[in-house]
Amino acid sequence: xxxxxxxxxxxxxxxxxxxxxxxxxxxxxxxxxxxxxxxxxxxxxxxxxxxxxxxxxxxxxxxxxxxxxxxxxxxxxxxxxxxxxxxxxxxxxxxxxxxxxxxxxxxxxxxxxxxxxxxxxxxxxxxxxxxxxxxxxxxxxxxxxxxxxxxxxxxxxxxxxxxxxxxxxxxxxxxxxxxxxxxxxxxxxxxxxxxxxxxx
Amino acid sequence: xxxxxxxxxxxxxxxxxxxxxxxxxxxxxxxxxxxxxxxxxxxxxxxxxxxxxxxxxxxxxxxxxxxxxxxxxxxxxxxxxxxxxxxxxxxxxxxxxxxxxxxxxxxxxxxxxxxxxxxxxxxxxxxxxxxxxxxxxxxxxxxxxxxxxxxxxxxxxxxxxxxxxxxxxxxxxxxxxxxxxxxxxxxxxxxxxxxxxxxxxxxxxxxxxxxxxxxxxxxxxxxxxxxxxxxxxxxxxxxxxxxxxxxxxxxxxxxxxxxxxxxxxxxxxxxx
Numbered sequence: 189x190x191x192x193x194x195x196x197x198x199x200x201x202x203x204x205x206x207x208x209x210x211x212x213x214x215x216x217x218x219x220x221x222x223x224x225x226x227x228x229x230x231x232x233x234x235x236x237x238x239x240x241x242x243x244x245x246x247x248x249x250x251x252x253x254x255x256x257x258x259x260x261x262x263x264x265x266x267x268x269x270x271x272x273x274x275x276x277x278x279x280x281x282x283x284x285x286x287x288x289x290x291x292x293x294x295x296x297x298x299x300x301x302x303x304x305x306x307x308x309x310x311x312x313x314x315x316x317x318x319x320x321x322x323x324x325x326x327x328x329x330x331x332x333x334x335x336x337x338x339x340x341x342x343x344x345x346x347x348x349x350x351x352x353x354x355x356x357x358x359x360x361x362x363x364x365x366x367x368x369x370x371x372x373x374x375x376x377x378x379x380x381x382x383x384x385x386x387x388x
Numbered sequence: 389x390x391x392x393x394x395x396x397x398x399x400x401x402x403x404x405x406x407x408x409x410x411x412x413x414x415x416x417x418x419x420x421x422x423x424x425x426x427x428x429x430x431x432x433x434x435x436x437x438x439x440x441x442x443x444x445x446x447x448x449x450x451x452x453x454x455x456x457x458x459x460x461x462x463x464x465x466x467x468x469x470x471x472x473x474x475x476x477x478x479x480x481x482x483x484x485x486x487x488x489x490x491x492x493x494x495x496x497x498x499x500x501x502x503x504x505x506x507x508x509x510x511x512x513x514x515x516x517x518x519x520x521x522x523x524x525x526x527x528x529x530x531x532x533x534x535x536x537x538x539x540x541x542x543x544x545x546x547x548x549x550x551x552x553x554x555x556x557x558x559x560x561x562x563x564x565x566x567x568x569x570x571x572x573x574x575x576x577x578x579x580x581x582x583x584x585x586x587x588x589x590x591x592x593x594x595x596x597x598x599x600x601x602x603x604x605x606x607x608x609x610x611x612x613x614x615x616x617x618x619x620x621x622x623x624x625x626x627x628x629x630x631x632x633x634x635x636x637x638x639x640x641x642x643x644x645x646x647x648x649x650x651x652x653x654x655x656x657x658x659x660x
Contacts, residue, residue, distance in 0.1 A: 363398045
């Protein structure tokens with residue numbers, strides 16, 4: 189990756205339109221690219237691994253069978269897949285909660301409420317991670333130093349040997365891209381409100 | 389009003405420094421800069437949480453096999469609506485109706501020759517649009533052959549009563565049901581489900597027949613079984629059998645509860 193020249197624009201990616209038009213190779217590519225993220229969403233939310241795998245499977249099946257409800261103009265393929273996955277995770281959590289209530293009534297053993305993460309937050313994280321991976325190398329590297337290593341701009345300049353002004357500019361542009369992507373594909377209210385009611 | 393510089397907002401969002409007095413005053417009064425800062429803070433917080441997400445493990449291959457198996461099964465079973473359209477289109481190629489007024493071939497939004505022509509389907513979700521496209525192609529081919537466009541009219545005469553089977557499912561004992569219980573289900577082109585059952589255990593209530601969508605376990609009842617071992621149950625003309633692909637026979641009680649009892653006796657998956 190580091191050997192690649194800096195790319196001002198990401199390479200043209202026709203996966204989404206091919207997926208939508210029913211190209212089965214595109215289904216496999218989508219699974220190879222985004223299966224990890226969907227499974228991560230499911231395993232983050234569901235205690236049972238088998239449930240999480242079921243939800244992942246059901247997400248891709250529903251996406252494929254409902255592919256003509258996917259509108260690439262309204263968001264990315266991964267955002268759409270995560271939206272379907274998120275609904276399926278919530279359905280499964282509700283079903284599990286119902287079963288648990290029945291069992292608990294029988295046993296008279298209320299379990300302490302487990303704290304599960306907010307599914308919207310998990311989706312948002314995955315969307316940001318996806319965008320981060322698409323950023324030009326320099327922007328991504330500096331944002332990673334800021335996010336993961338908690339370095340200041342000045343420290344990043346020192347560590348990388350890049351002039352402070354350039355560091356600031358990379359970080360500012362990278363943050364702007366992440367924010368734009370989050371507003372389009374994130375699970376936050378407003379971002380996903382319109383046009384994502386299609387496949388389930 | 390002079391807004392704060394974007395670079396400065398990013399700086400604040402990443403927590404490199406606190407807003408100075410002038411900046412605080414501006415943020416207190418400027419909704420635009422405040423919203424931008426809030427959003428950038430959210431993004432920065434999410435960015436911190438992405439550590440490790442770039443390196444997630446691959447999902448196990450059996451999930452992929454499950455996906456392809458489920459899709460194959462779903463695509464193998466035609467919907468009734470689609471089948472009827474096909475039938476209507478085929479009929480049009482055989483017996484052309486010179487009296488038919490030309491209609492645009494790109495409007496196959498008609499459920500075909502249902503009884504009384506009322507079985508119009510407005511359901512156009514998911515893959516069924518693909519089906520519509522396919523039928524449009526059939527219709528277009530028909531036009532090419534006969535040179536007249538009489539296909540897909542709602543007042544088409546009733547189809548010949550050939551009990552063609554669109555899909556079928558062997559039904560096997562489910563759960564704790566004795567293994568001798570069995571049956572089979574066949575979806576007829578007439579829009580009915582023919583059910584044959586044998587050795588069902590006695591139940592205090594009655595038997596009910598369901599179609600279930602295995603991906604989300606959504607279901608609906610298509611009727612009850614009487615004393616006969618065979619039953620012919622009408623299906624909704626727009627039912628999507630690719631989704632509702634599982635036939636289920638349950639034991640129900642007279643308990644004023646219309647939901648599935650959870651006590652399934654037989655189950656099977658339709659394939660075409």
